Structure formats: C-alpha cells, structure tokens
Amino acid sequence: MFRKHHFIKISLTFLITTLFYLHSFAQNWDIPDDKKTKNANFKFTNQTISEGEAIYTKNCMSCHGNLGKDNSLKTLNPIPPDLASVKTQERTDGELFFIITTGRMLMPSFKVILSEEERWKLTSYIRSLNKKYVQIVSETNTSKSNLIKIKMDFDSLTNKLKVDVKANETSGVVSLKDAEVMLFVLRYFGKLQIDKTVRTNNEGIATFNFPKDLPGDKTGNVDLVVKVSDEIYGEVETQSKFKAGIPTDKPSLTEKRAIWNVLKKAPIWIIITYTSIVLIVGAVLLYIIYSLMKLRKLGNN
Amino acid sequence: MSEKEEKPKKKSRRDFLQNIGLVGVGSVFAGSAILAGIKYDKKKTPGARIKVLTAENELLEIDKNDTTKVKITKAEDLTLLQKEGREGIAGKRWVMVVDLSKCKNARKCMSACQNAHHLRPEQHHINVLKMQEGKNTAPFYMAKPCQHCDNPPCVAVCPVDATFKRPDGIVLIDNERCIGCRFCIAACPYSARVFNWATPVLEEEDKNKTYNVELNVPQRKGTISKCLFSADMLREGKMPYCVSACPNGVYYFGDENEDAVTNGTTKETVRLKKLLEENAGYRLMPELGTEPRVYYLPPKNRTAPFQEKDKSEAEEHLDNNKD
Numbered sequence: 297m298f299r300k301h302h303f304i305k306i307s308l309t310f311l312i313t314t315l316f317y318l319h320s321f322a323q324n325w326d327i328p329d330d331k332k333t334k335n336a337n338f339k340f341t342n343q344t345i346s347e348g349e350a351i352y353t354k355n356c357m358s359c360h361g362n363l364g365k366d367n368s369l370k371t372l373n374p375i376p377p378d379l380a381s382v383k384t385q386e387r388t389d390g391e392l393f394f395i396i397t398t399g400r401m402l403m404p405s406f407k408v409i410l411s412e413e414e415r416w417k418l419t420s421y422i423r424s425l426n427k428k429y430v431q432i433v434s435e436t437n438t439s440k441s442n443l444i445k446i447k448m449d450f451d452s453l454t455n456k457l458k459v460d461v462k463a464n465e466t467s468g469v470v471s472l473k474d475a476e477v478m479l480f481v482l483r484y485f486g487k488l489q490i491d492k493t494v495r496t497n498n499e500g501i502a503t504f505n506f507p508k509d510l511p512g513d514k515t516g517n518v519d520l521v522v523k524v525s526d527e528i529y530g531e532v533e534t535q536s537k538f539k540a541g542i543p544t545d546k547p548s549l550t551e552k553r554a555i556w557n558v559l560k561k562a563p564i565w566i567i568i569t570y571t572s573i574v575l576i577v578g579a580v581l582l583y584i585i586y587s588l589m590k591l592r593k594l595g596n597n
Numbered sequence: 598m599s600e601k602e603e604k605p606k607k608k609s610r611r612d613f614l615q616n617i618g619l620v621g622v623g624s625v626f627a628g629s630a631i632l633a634g635i636k637y638d639k640k641k642t643p644g645a646r647i648k649v650l651t652a653e654n655e656l657l658e659i660d661k662n663d664t665t666k667v668k669i670t671k672a673e674d675l676t677l678l679q680k681e682g683r684e685g686i687a688g689k690r691w692v693m694v695v696d697l698s699k700c701k702n703a704r705k706c707m708s709a710c711q712n713a714h715h716l717r718p719e720q721h722h723i724n725v726l727k728m729q730e731g732k733n734t735a736p737f738y739m740a741k742p743c744q745h746c747d748n749p750p751c752v753a754v755c756p757v758d759a760t761f762k763r764p765d766g767i768v769l770i771d772n773e774r775c776i777g778c779r780f781c782i783a784a785c786p787y788s789a790r791v792f793n794w795a796t797p798v799l800e801e802e803d804k805n806k807t808y809n810v811e812l813n814v815p816q817r818k819g820t821i822s823k824c825l826f827s828a829d830m831l832r833e834g835k836m837p838y839c840v841s842a843c844p845n846g847v848y849y850f851g852d853e854n855e856d857a858v859t860n861g862t863t864k865e866t867v868r869l870k871k872l873l874e875e876n877a878g879y880r881l882m883p884e885l886g887t888e889p890r891v892y893y894l895p896p897k898n899r900t901a902p903f904q905e906k907d908k909s910e911a912e913e914h915l916d917n918n919k920d
Contacts, residue, residue: 355864358705359844369844371703404846404863484689484852485836485859486866510868511856546854548764549690549747556753556762 327394334390335434337530338413340420348421351414355406364425372402380425389432392419408478408489411523412531441530444472446522450506450538457504457540461496461524471500475526479504482519482535490520512541673807679771682810682828685763690890691826692766693742693840694849694858694872697896700725700738701845702904709842714822715799715814720791722824723839727903729911736903736911737896740847742839743768743789743824744881744889751781751790760821766853766890767826771810775820782821786885790823836861853890 338344352363356379361367364380377384384392396415399405406415423429440463447460457479461472475496480487491504512518518541525531553563645661671677702725710722722742729736745768752760752768759774760781782790796818797803803815811828827837835841840848840861851858851869859866872878876894883889903911 354841358842358862369703369705371701372844404865406864409864481857483855483857483859483866484834485850485857486864488857488866488868509856511854544854546688546690548685548687549766550762550764554748554753556749558758558761 325391325395325400327391331394332388332390334393335432336389336393336416336419337434338416339433340423340431344417344420345424346421347414348417348419348424351410351418352421355409356418359402363422374401376403379422384422385426385429389419389423392422408480409486411533412525440528441532444524444526444529444532446524446532446534448520448522448534448536448538450540452539455506455508455540457490457506457520457538459496459502459504459522459524461500461502463529471498472496472524472526472529473498473500475500475502475524475529477502478523480521480523481510481541482521487521506540510541511544512539514543514545515539516541516543672809675773675807678807679773679810681832682769682771683761683763685765685767685828686831687764688854689765689831690853691745691831692851692853692858692869692890692892693745693826693837694869694878694892694894695740696847696849696876696894697737697739698894698899699845699847700740700896701901702727702738702907703844705842705844706740706839706848709838710824713827713838714812714825715797715803715816716791716822717795717798720793720822722789722791722822727907727911729914732915735896736908737899738903738907739893739896740839741787741789741881742891743826744787744887744891745824745826747888747890748886750784750786750887754780754784756780763828767828768823769810769825769828770813770821770823772813772817772820772822773808773810775817777819777821779821786882786887787889790821793818793820793822 359369359372359376360379361369361376364378366378366381368376368378387395393415395403396410396418397405397407410418423431443463443465445462445464447462449458449460450456451458459477459479461475461477463470463472473496476493477496478493479490481490482488490506490510494502494504496502510518516539517537518539519535520538520540521533521535523531523533550557550561553561555563555566646658647661647664649657649659649664651657704725706723707721707725710716711718711720714722716722724741726739726741727736728739745766747762747766749762749768752762755761756778757774757776759772759776760768760770762768777792779792782788782792793816797816800815800818806815808815808817809829811825811832813822813825816822827835827839830837836850836859837848840850843861846860846862848861849858849867849869849872850861851866853869856869857866858869858872872894873892878892878894880889880892
C-alpha cells in the first residue's frame with residue numbers, strides 16, 4: 297500500500313517537475329549573447345517615444361494592452377506580459393530589440409514589417425515609463441549608412457530585378473558583400489515582400505525573381521522598396537517606381553447595370569417594361585376619356 | 598447795434614480767412630457726423646434685417662450686418678460627408694479574408710466594433726458564431742460581418758435609396774434617408790443587419806455630432822445599422838476596427854485590385870490569390886449568387902480547441918437536420 301502511494305507521489309512529482317520545466321522553457325527566449333548587448337545608435341527622446349507609441353498602438357496593443365495598465369490579453373497562452381512590468385524592464389535594450397525582431401510562438405516577427413529604426417523607437421516607448429532606466433547609446437558610427445548607394449535595375453525580359461549595393465568610402469567605391477537585401481512592393485496597408493531575403497554576392501549584387509502577374513497601377517508602375525542591412529553599414533531603405541507590374545484599371549463595382557443600382561444604371565428590361573406599362577395605362581385612360589366624350593356628344597345630338 | 602455793425606468792417610483779411618478756416622473744419626466734422634448717422638440709420642432699416650432659426654428652434658430677427666457666416670469643418674459638413682460616402686475611394690475593391698483556423702473566440706473584434714459604432718451590447722455588426730454543421734463534424738468559431746455582396750439583395754429592396762453599394766465595393770447605409778421599413782433585414786441572407794429598436798447607447802453624447810455616413814454615428818432610433826468595413830478608417834489608410842483589434846491574426850484586409858491583403862495582427866502582407874488558393878478559401882452561401890466580398894479559410898489545423906462550454910450552443914444548429 298505504502299509503496300503504491302510512494303510510487304504515485306514520485307510519479308506526480310516527476311510529472312509536475314517536467315511540466316514546470318516545460319513551462320519555464322516556454323517562457324524563455326533563446327537570445328544570443330552578441331544580440332543582448334546591442335544598443336540603439338540614437339538617443340531616446342520625447343520625439344522617439346511619441347513615434348514609438350504610434351507604432352505600439354498599431355502593432356502591439358491588441359495583445360499587450362496599454363503600457364503599464366496591466367490589461368494585456370490574459371486569454372492567450374502564453375500570456376503576453378505588460379511591457380512596463382519589472383520582468384520585461386530587466387531585459388537589456390538588445391534583448392527587447394531581438395524579441396521584437398524575431399518573435400516566437402504567438403508573438404509575430406517584426407523584422408519585415410518594421411524597420412530597424414522603428415524597432416528601436418518602439419523600444420524607446422517601452423522604456424518610457426521606467427524611471428530608473430539609463431540608456432546606453434551604441435558607439436558605432438551612424439554616418440556609415442549614408443555612404444551606401446543602392447542601384448536598382450529591372451529587366452522586363454527575364455522579370456528579374458538586380459540590386460547593386462555599393463559604399464562610397466574615402467578610399468574608393470566598395471561593394472557590400474554578404475549584406476542582407478529584402479525587396480518589397482508597396483500596397484495600401486503594408487509592404488508585400490517579393491521573393492526571399494537574399495544576400496549580396498562578392499560584387500555586391502543581389503538578384504530577385506519578380507512575379508509576372510503582380511498588378512501595378514494603370515500604366516503598370518509599382519513602387520518598389522529595397523531594404524539593405526549590413527553589420528557594418530547599418531540599415532538603408534530606398535524606394536523607386538518601376539514598370540514591373542501588369543497595367544490594372546478595373547472598372548468600379550457599380551459600373552454594371554443591375555437591379556440594385558441607381559436609376560441611371562437600371563437594367564434595360566426594367567426601363568422598357570416600366571416605360572411601356574406607364575404608356576399603355578396612359579393610353580387606355582386617354583381612350584376611355586375620348587370614348588366618354590364621344591358618348592356625351594352622341595347623347596347631346 | 599451800430600457798434601456791432603462796425604465791428605465786422607474792422608476785421609482784417611487775416612481774421613476773415615481764420616474764420617473761414619474754422620467754419621470749414623467745423624462743417625467737415627459736422628458733415629461726416631451726419632453721414633455716419635445716415636449710415637447707422639441705414640443699417641437699422643427693416644430691409645436689412647433677416648430672420649434666423651436658432652439651434653433651439655426659435656425664429657429670431659437680426660440685422661444682416663451683424664451676422665457672420667459660420668465656417669464648418671469637414672467633419673461637420675453633412676452634405677460633403679454624404680457625397681464622399683457615396684463616392685468611396687477610387688480604384689479600390691476592398692476584400693476581407695477570415696482565417697477560421699486561427700479564431701479562438703477572443704471576441705476583441707466585437708468589442709472594438711461596438712465601441713467604434715456606438716452599438717448597444719446586443720447589437721452586432723460582427724458576431725463570432727459557434728458553428729456545428731453536421732452531427733459528426735467538428736464545431737468551430739466563425740466571425741461573421743456584413744459580406745458586402747457585389748450583388749446585394751438588401752440594396753435592391755430599399756425603397757428610398759438609403760442603403761447603397763459604392764464603387765469600391767462597400768455597402769453603406771445613409772440614416773438620414775432610412776425610413777426604418779426593415780425590408781433590407783428581410784432580404785439579407787446573412788442576417789448582417791441590425792435595427793435600432795431602442796434608444797442608442799451614447800445618444801446624449803452624440804446629440805450635437807454631425808452624422809457620418811462612413812461611421813454610422815450618431816446611431817438613430819428607428820433606423821438600420823450594419824458593418825461598414827470601417828469606411829472612415831480605410832479613408833485614412835488604416836485597417837478596420839475589428840481587423841486591427843484581433844489578437845489571433847484571424848483577419849486579413851486589403852484591395853483585390855492590388856491582389857494583396859494585410860493581416861491585422863502581424864501586419865504581414867500576402868497575395869490574396871495565393872492565400873485563397875493555398876488554403877482552399879471559400880465564400881458563404883455562394884449558391885445565392887450574392888457574390889460576397891468576404892472570404893473564409895477553413896478551420897483546419899487549429900491551434901486552440903473548441904471550448905467545452907460553447908459546445909451546447911454550437912449543437913443548436915443541428916436541430917434542423919435531425920434524422
């Protein structure tokens with residue numbers, strides 16, 4: 297009897313420990329050490345905080361709730377923390393930046409959706425309620441990103457887009473090797489990523505396969521955005537128009553004649569039937585009046 | 598008298614000129630005073646008075662010169678709002694995709710919608726239904742907004758042109774025209790419309806607001822209300838209230854002409870055709886020929902199970918096909 301109890305106890309303890317371990321495992325973010333120490337290369341100001349707040353409202357609030365109000369959505373598993381909480385604030389800027397960038401489980405990745413600068417501004421907003429927080433500004437040279445020159449070239453025959461990334465160093469023009477390049481097309485609510493994220497080759501060139509069936513504007517123009525991120529030079533984005541899409545000029549949805557449309561766009565059969573009914577009824581009435589008048593004349597005679 | 602008569606004769610030319618000057622200046626002053634008086638009198642003539650009706654419905658007479666034209670902002674201009682509401686946004690064909698595999702019944706879409714459109718708690722522009730289609734099939738949650746049909750039966754039956762379809766696909770209601778006949782409620786196969794039977798919740802607060810046809814606020818007792826695809830938000834380039842409030846990534850919203858939809862939670866943009874093709878997207882009751890603008894992705898590979906407490910409600914749908 298005792299042994300049986302003992303066995304149950306042991307197995308229960310084992311189960312609980314396993315579950316707890318799994319639970320805590322689920323709560324852990326696997327953040328590489330070099331990412332933990334990463335810092336923003338600009339100072340967090342009221343300006344960056346208010347810009348970060350706008351980004352927060354749009355992208356984070358539906359799950360994390362209002363900052364510092366502890367009203368995050370508790371029905372989710374794992375529960376998204378209030379980002380002003382002590383646990384989150386104990387993390388380094390680099391850790392917060394990494395979490396926003398990669399995401400995990402329910403938390404989406406914002407690598408494609410937000411630029412590096414926007415992700416740092418978001419971090420500045422998350423820090424805004426923490427009075428003890430002292431920012432460490434990265435000492436990397438920020439002006440380096442200004443040296444990058446991006447050249448886009450679209451080949452309409454092969455439907456390929458070539459992106460040439462160079463840096464105008466004082467020693468001469470250098471090709472950016474192994475830099476991460478992403479290509480987007482601007483759409484009404486966001487950026488649509490084209491092809492995969494590629495890295496530049498030794499000549500600093502990245503090639504993208506552009507889809508043949510992507511709708512453009514009336515003349516087929518599309519707004520393309522190229523985002524280049526490099527370890528040394530930072531992140532740069534450029535936008536330009538190319539005739540790479542299919543010319544699209546679809547008629548409005550109220551163009552067709554239909555029973556639900558306005559009077560001018562009523563179906564022909566309705567117009568014909570209605571008008572002929574009105575005319576026939578009118579004619580009959582006139583005929584009756586004419587006949588009555590004739591009858592009266594006959595009576596008078 | 599003789600002395601007096603003599604005096605003027607003694608006056609020198611200088612004196613004479615001095616007097617003339619005084620008289621001149623005096624008469625200029627007097628003249629301008631008279632002129633001002635006439636002007637003031639003119640103002641008071643009854644012809645220049647106009648009748649105005651105050652906000653309190655009181656008819657007053659007021660001098661025309663005392664009136665100033667009231668400058669109104671766009672948000673206060675009913676005619677402009679109605680005109681814009683009918684025109685829509687050029688070149689767009691709005692489309693919504695609801696991914697049923699991600700819905701966990703968080704009901705955030707419903708509360709965001711009710712807050713935005715000032716709805717009573719029992720009124721829903723969007724409703725998360727508990728569905729079970731067959732005895733042996735799995736129950737699932739299904740969010741159901743207005744389907745914004747391309748062949749809308751509700752618009753066809755409206756006798757006063759209060760509900761209409763816009764060039765960008767949205768079906769809207771103009772409560773300034775609605776007579777509350779409820780034909781559209783009877784015509785809609787998706788039960789998307791609600792009627793304001795009771796006094797709207799924020800009636801007092803909304804009393805002085807100009808009616809915005811793209812938001813349907815203020816709500817008015819005795820008129821229809823329904824999902825508007827948040828037409829006011831789309832104008833600002835933002836996604837609808839329900840779409841951006843969802844914590845589970847259920848909704849995609851976008852423009853069919855651009856062949857792109859954006860997820861409200863993750864903000865990821867994907868191609869509409871590809872999304873529908875890869876996930877076997879479908880529409881509700883296609884056999885009716887209503888051509889809805891809302892697409893559904895089937896509830897497969899769900900991340901969260903259907904909750905036990907909702908099962909009985911889902912089973913209610915089975916009563917009709919008992920055999």
